[in-house]
Amino acid sequence: MNREDFEMLNNSNVIYFDNGATTLKPKCVVKEVVDYYTKYTANAHRGDYTISQIVDEKYEKVRDKIKDFIGATRRDEIIYTKGTTESINTIVFGFMKNYLKPNDEVLITKSEHASNILPWIELSKRLGVIVKYIPLNNEHELTVDNLLRSITSKTKVISLAHITNAVGDIRPIEEIGKICKDKNILFVVDAAQSIGHLPIDVQKNNISFLAFSAHKMLGPTGIGVLYGKYDLLNKLVPNEYGGGMNSYFESSGELEYKPLPERLEAGTQNIAGVLGMGAAIDYLSNIGLENIHKYELELKEYAVKELLKIPNIKIYNQNSKSGIVIFNIDKIFSQDTAVFLNHFNICVRAGNHCAKIVKDEINVSNTCRASFYLYNTKEEIDQLINALKQQDKIFEIIL
Amino acid sequence: MDEKLKRDIILENYQNPVNKGLTNSSGYVKINTRNSSCVDNIDVMAKLENGVFIDIRFDGEACAISTSATSIMIKTLIGKTVDEVKNIVDNYEKMINGEKYDADVLGQLVVYNTVAKQPSRKKCAFLPFEAIRQIIKDIG
Numbered sequence A: 001m002n003r004e005d006f007e008m009l010n011n012s013n014v015i016y017f018d019n020g021a022t023t024l025k026p027k028c029v030v031k032e033v034v035d036y037y038t039k040y041t042a043n044a045h046r047g048d049y050t051i052s053q054i055v056d057e058k059y060e061k062v063r064d065k066i067k068d069f070i071g072a073t074r075r076d077e078i079i080y081t082k083g084t085t086e087s088i089n090t091i092v093f094g095f096m097k098n099y100l101k102p103n104d105e106v107l108i109t110k111s112e113h114a115s116n117i118l119p120w121i122e123l124s125k126r127l128g129v130i131v132k133y134i135p136l137n138n139e140h141e142l143t144v145d146n147l148l149r150s151i152t153s154k155t156k157v158i159s160l161a162h163i164t165n166a167v168g169d170i171r172p173i174e175e176i177g178k179i180c181k182d183k184n185i186l187f188v189v190d191a192a193q194s195i196g197h198l199p200i201d202v203q204k205n206n207i208s209f210l211a212f213s214a215h216k217m218l219g220p221t222g223i224g225v226l227y228g229k230y231d232l233l234n235k236l237v238p239n240e241y242g243g244g245m246n247s248y249f250e251s252s253g254e255l256e257y258k259p260l261p262e263r264l265e266a267g268t269q270n271i272a273g274v275l276g277m278g279a280a281i282d283y284l285s286n287i288g289l290e291n292i293h294k295y296e297l298e299l300k301e302y303a304v305k306e307l308l309k310i311p312n313i314k315i316y317n318q319n320s321k322s323g324i325v326i327f328n329i330d331k332i333f334s335q336d337t338a339v340f341l342n343h344f345n346i347c348v349r350a351g352n353h354c355a356k357i358v359k360d361e362i363n364v365s366n367t368c369r370a371s372f373y374l375y376n377t378k379e380e381i382d383q384l385i386n387a388l389k390q391q392d393k394i395f396e397i398i399l
Numbered sequence B: 001m002d003e004k005l006k007r008d009i010i011l012e013n014y015q016n017p018v019n020k021g022l023t024n025s026s027g028y029v030k031i032n033t034r035n036s037s038c039v040d041n042i043d044v045m046a047k048l049e050n051g052v053f054i055d056i057r058f059d060g061e062a063c064a065i066s067t068s069a070t071s072i073m074i075k076t077l078i079g080k081t082v083d084e085v086k087n088i089v090d091n092y093e094k095m096i097n098g099e100k101y102d103a104d105v106l107g108q109l110v111v112y113n114t115v116a117k118q119p120s121r122k123k124c125a126f127l128p129f130e131a132i133r134q135i136i137k138d139i140g
Helices: A007-011 A027-038 A050-070 A084-099 A118-127 A142-150 A175-184 A271-287 A289-307 A335-340 A378-389 A391-398 B003-015 B063-075 B082-096 B107-112 B119-140
Strands: A076-083 A107-109 A130-134 A155-160 A186-190 A209-211 A224-228 A246-249 A255-257 A313-315 A325-327 A349-351 A367-371 B027-036 B041-049 B050-060
Touching: A007 B107, A027 A271, A027 A349, A050 A076, A050 A271, A076 A084, A084 A118, A084 A155, A084 A209, A084 A224, A107 A118, A118 A378, A130 A175, A130 A255, A142 A175, A142 A289, A175 A186, A271 A289, A289 A313, A289 A325, A289 A378, A325 A335, A335 A367, A335 A378, A335 A391, A335 B119, A391 B003, B003 B063, B027 B050, B027 B119, B041 B063, B041 B119, B050 B063, B050 B082, B050 B119, B063 B082, B063 B107, B063 B119, B082 B107, B082 B119
Parallel strands: A107 A130, A107 A155, A155 A186, A186 A209
Antiparallel strands: A076 A224, A209 A224, A246 A255, A313 A325, A325 A367, A349 A367, B027 B041, B041 B050
């Protein structure tokens, strides 16, 4: 749908199936970024001249859009970061480091992205908190039963991807949120793969902290969001100190920092990125996330149906309900398959998708991933199928 | 060398690589090397006697280019002295990077002489050589 809005699709014959890595940008997002650089380049929060006031207003308006987009209570619960990774690291080292005690337990899974595993492992090394992996089921998915069985009296945090990038399963976050509320556990959600694909409501799902990046939802790179419930976020200790986050300071050392959100946004922020992210949110909201999700699932189910007809193709996540298909050609290394598909102008990802320990679960360390988005079509999937049908020519083509 | 012959050599070494599988015998130096693109992952182990590589073995998961390059590298380097190996590794690196190199010392490894045209495959082709370089460094 809406292919005409994407210059990349008009300018090349590329078939882009790597939306789990990053997404293409619609014209309105590009225009918003270019407008900032060509019509009103100025810093935010310096409102004594007109163009700065324009920027200021737009910049803060995006915060309101995000608040509504994720169902937050207050606009100052929205902090701009450079992306999911910075958001999760800020949660872990700005909040959890002070909140958790040695031997407290943090529950994650082996199918998380590196950015939702390594900060916790690092914290466990420094602080002595225990990181435990909730077992996955036979389809490599998280179940509520397994989650409940993993919770102990020491469980203080559950940190999960809403949709995993290596398996593509959607976690039942509403149910998990309820469990966390009942048991007084903090719930951290990595929404990198779900934002822009599925609606999310931080209040309804009792999410304590949420992290996502704009570039995976049609927005610019280098900008993302950290959401935190106000009372928690207000206790988060800034990692950066400087301009924009202080109310005043004296040579005596007397000082005061600003309230949220400014306290956690020291220095000039990625203004162009924020404005582009705002345009992406408008664009997605107009189409409707439910419609996007429905369409992606249709593409995924079509791809699975067609892939199953080809000999020697193994699919690892046949039943997951997002637009991600994980597959291999039998006895062919995933990178060779990706290089082969590149000869047909088809972009897929090969490797372990930054989820390096998911191999313990799916017993294969490298796979190909085709991840679909709203602008992909069944005709493009037909071309993938057609290419894979020529698998006997793979070495002739890649070597 | 004709393209079809090059492809056949690469494919033969990918499908039937030599010395695949590690050994527990003593006297080996072992190195793990991973492609920074986070895909290929191989272990290389080598045994030297009197400054000569008398055995090299490997194991792991890697693409056609990495695996075949490891196999051809092993065949080329066994029996060579440390200095000869250093010279081969240096010239191979030059070839991979599209620089001037001495083809005479490389033997069958010249099948990768067009890899320079595919930047994403350079690391794959050089992966086992990185391990050999590290082994030489480790043994001092």
